[in-house]
Amino acid sequence: MTLLDTLVQGVLLGGLYALFAAGLSLVFGIMRLVNLAHGDLIVMAAYLILGVTSALGLNPFAAVLIAAPVMFAAGWLLQTYVLNRVLGEDILPPLLVTFGLSVVIQNGLLQGFSADSRKLAAGAIEAQSLALGPISVGVMPLLTLISAVVVIFALNRLFYRTALGRAFRATSDDAVTAQLMGIRPQSVFAIATGIAMVVATIAALYLGVRSNFDPSIGPARLLYAFEAVIIGGLGSLWGTLAGGIVIGVAQALGAVVNPEWQILSGHVAFVAVLLLRPRGLFPRAND
């Protein structure tokens, strides 16, 4: 019974990691860009939500509606004026630019908000739980997983059912030919990063409501997100969800054996999957 409980908690935790990873997976799949600042951008979004809630007295869930467009704009600007300039054959410039961004955001947040832990207050919902048969699940973790599924479903619809998604796929497959068909890769990339930042804002909501955050926690979230993306396989959004769940379950199982082993077992699961399947579980793109 405790094993079942652990597994369920792990799957629910995986929902959070899938949310961290979904934006990363989208950007990675479309433009092969590894954004090392993704974790810090999520933390930045959490501070933005915090700012909106305290300035306007809103519930964090409502504050997301204001924070998300702001983050979309931030992503669009970042891609248009910085990242588009460094995309190319050489992987070093985008890695180093986003690494620089990571340090700038982290220390900027530290200057602005100090190293104190913060939390988003969502009211009574935080402590509620549901009895599902023999086990009880928290409402917030359940909501996180449902949100992750909805986000990934929506991204998939966007990717495979809309004109914008067709542009995404075309640019991803062959940017030069896509250009001949009247698509401007630069603006497609800018929209993709904007969408990734909207997803990051949703991830930030659950990060901030479920646990404390401070300016230094971005890189660890980035690692979990990347592990999820790589385990799932490049370019597969449902794979990213599966990857998040693998990490979540591994961490939950590890924590049962020894609380200090939680993170370690997530990393070990990542290494093990990559040793067995170097291209992840559900690879779509060749890269």
Place this chain on the structure above:
Amino acid sequence: MANLSFPSPRVLPALIGLLALAALMAVPAIAPRAVTQDLFGILTLLVLAMNWNMLAGFAGLVSVGQQAFVGIGAYVMFAAVILWGLDPLVGVLLGGLAAMAFAVPMAFFAFRLNGAYFAIGTWVVADIARLLAGQWKALGGGTGTSLPKGTTKDMFGVPLAKDLLHVSSAAAADAVTYWLALALALVMLVASYRFLRSRSGLGMQAIRDNEQAARSVGVDPLRLKALVFLLTAFGTGLCGALIFIQITRVTPDAAFSVQDWTAFVIFVVVIGGIGTLPGPIVGVIVFYLLQRLLADYGTVYLIVLGALGIVVMLFARSGLWGRFSALTGIDPFPLSHRPPAPLRVTASKASLI
């Protein structure tokens, strides 16, 4: 004969270099202890930067997991002193060897990953090393431990330095670690230059520029990359152990800090000029100046450092040294090989061609 009165362009930089080296060696004897300690920090950062530059700038291996080697070097040095009762300097050597040993399985895993995956993979492995170090209960687990008081007093070379400089044991220990850092930096610089000028080094730069073309002329990328990965792990581990003799306290978070041992190092190399030998030296100087100028403003220097790194990547990818070298033609460590001299053609014929 004329050559004697006009030193060739290679002699002047060599003379300047020798004078600078002599001055650096004399620092513990002539300068206050704080200067020695500051320079120790600069030199160790330089060693880390030169190692990362070899990896990313020359071998094309963009590692974000160098903190693994610093941390392992530090932890094994502590184990050598505290658990095995060895001299700290023996511990430094063991630390370097342990880092290199760890690099073997790490390479088996990370070399399966390409480009950006490699960066993340090395980072994850370094995080695994950090978490495992936190499980080493004999060295304090997650809270870490300190070197016993007076450890460095009896360290190899310290009594000699004490007599030589007529200073306290603590100052003599600073001097010894400083000279070791200086020696490490020098060996690293010379070894890098010799290696890059060698047949293997040329092959490695060929791989970086075009792997397929390099393979087609018989260069084995895997062997060369693995060699560089192991050797830089050794250098980084030695340096990490040396740094923590000075710090005297080790915790998993400090010894495996991605910011301190990898992020700074990356910016130092990028700002100075990635893929050039003098680049890390220039970068370290910029880093130090920034840290000094902005000392009163908390972490602002880190924001400036990161922003500067971004600007360099956007507008001057070869870094400060690369720009300077391209503008002036000065290059004390030329890595290019001159092609065989073409047949002499007179000016009038050349204009026909």
